[in-house]
Amino acid sequence: MSDHTVKVRVTDLHKSYGDTEVLKGLNLEVQDNEVVCMIGPSGSGKSTFLRCLTDLEMPTKGQVIINDHDLSDAKTNLNLVRENIGMVFQHFNLFPHLTVLQNITLAPIQLKKMTPSEAEASARELLAQVGLADKADVKPNSLSGGQQQRVAIARALAMHPKIMLFDEPTSALDPEMVGDVLGVMKQLAQDGMTMIVVTHEMGFAKEVADRVVFMADGLIQESGTPAHIFEHPQNPRLQDFLQKVI
Numbered sequence: 437m438s439d440h441t442v443k444v445r446v447t448d449l450h451k452s453y454g455d456t457e458v459l460k461g462l463n464l465e466v467q468d469n470e471v472v473c474m475i476g477p478s479g480s481g482k483s484t485f486l487r488c489l490t491d492l493e494m495p496t497k498g499q500v501i502i503n504d505h506d507l508s509d510a511k512t513n514l515n516l517v518r519e520n521i522g523m524v525f526q527h528f529n530l531f532p533h534l535t536v537l538q539n540i541t542l543a544p545i546q547l548k549k550m551t552p553s554e555a556e557a558s559a560r561e562l563l564a565q566v567g568l569a570d571k572a573d574v575k576p577n578s579l580s581g582g583q584q585q586r587v588a589i590a591r592a593l594a595m596h597p598k599i600m601l602f603d604e605p606t607s608a609l610d611p612e613m614v615g616d617v618l619g620v621m622k623q624l625a626q627d628g629m630t631m632i633v634v635t636h637e638m639g640f641a642k643e644v645a646d647r648v649v650f651m652a653d654g655l656i657q658e659s660g661t662p663a664h665i666f667e668h669p670q671n672p673r674l675q676d677f678l679q680k681v682i
């Protein structure tokens with residue numbers, strides 16, 4: 437059944453590496469315009485989960501549907517699915533030999549067949565959106581970590597994704613850089629982007645998330661509104677986790 441308000445539907449997702457089962461049967465639906473923050477201890481499978489929403493990782497069992505495309509269906513055009521998902525990682529992975537502008541225009545020119553001038557105009561708009569209009573012509577290494585991460589966000593947005601996945605985008609940053617990056621993400625959320633954000637920034641989750649999902653031991657242990665998760669946590673492991681991080 438096609439339901440266009442559902443952007444992501446994950447059903448009974450399992451992922452094993454050898455004999456080790458890392459994801460043990462996750463179910464999650466994300467609606468259009470929804471912001472879901474995913475929290476949980478290190479090693480609980482959060483990054484593996486995000487990678488299973490792209491073709492970076494193949495689930496062992498279960499179903500992942502993105503924008504009505506079933507990732508495990510051999511007939512699905514993965515290039516199309518890939519274009520609809522933007523991903524931002526802890527480490528920005530910008531191309532060091534290209535300028536900021538070239539980092540952003542590369543994929544739109546190569547994959548979306550945009551003309552260089554169209555791609556450049558769009559890239560300059562995105563750079564302004566992330567507060568880096570004056571950095572178009574520098575190399576990434578001359579920027580701070582926070583600035584590089586904002587370039588990485590602009591680069592992901594350049595493909596006009598329908599969904600943005602963030603995997604601890606501020607974890608590698610010096611504390612004074614974190615706010616600018618979270619500010620860009622908050623604006624994106626307010627502009628209606630559908631987002632799944634793995635984060636340890638509980639303030640961001642409280643303020644920006646529509647729903648918070650707590651993962652531990654390869655399973656979603658609890659999910660709910662920020663008020664539910666932060667003020668009335670039920671699961672003892674969530675209670676324990678919150679005590680450690682807040």
Ligand code: ADP
Nearest residue numbers: 453456458476477478479480481482483484485
């Ligand atoms: P989180 O992002 O919540 O910290 P991960 O998804 O990175 O958790 O990892 C969950 C578990 O899966 C960890 O025990 C990790 O060692 C294991 N794991 C992740 N990726 C691989 C891989 N490619 N091969 C083997 N084990 C992996």
Ligand code: MG
Nearest residue numbers: 482483484603
């Ligand atoms: Mg991780």
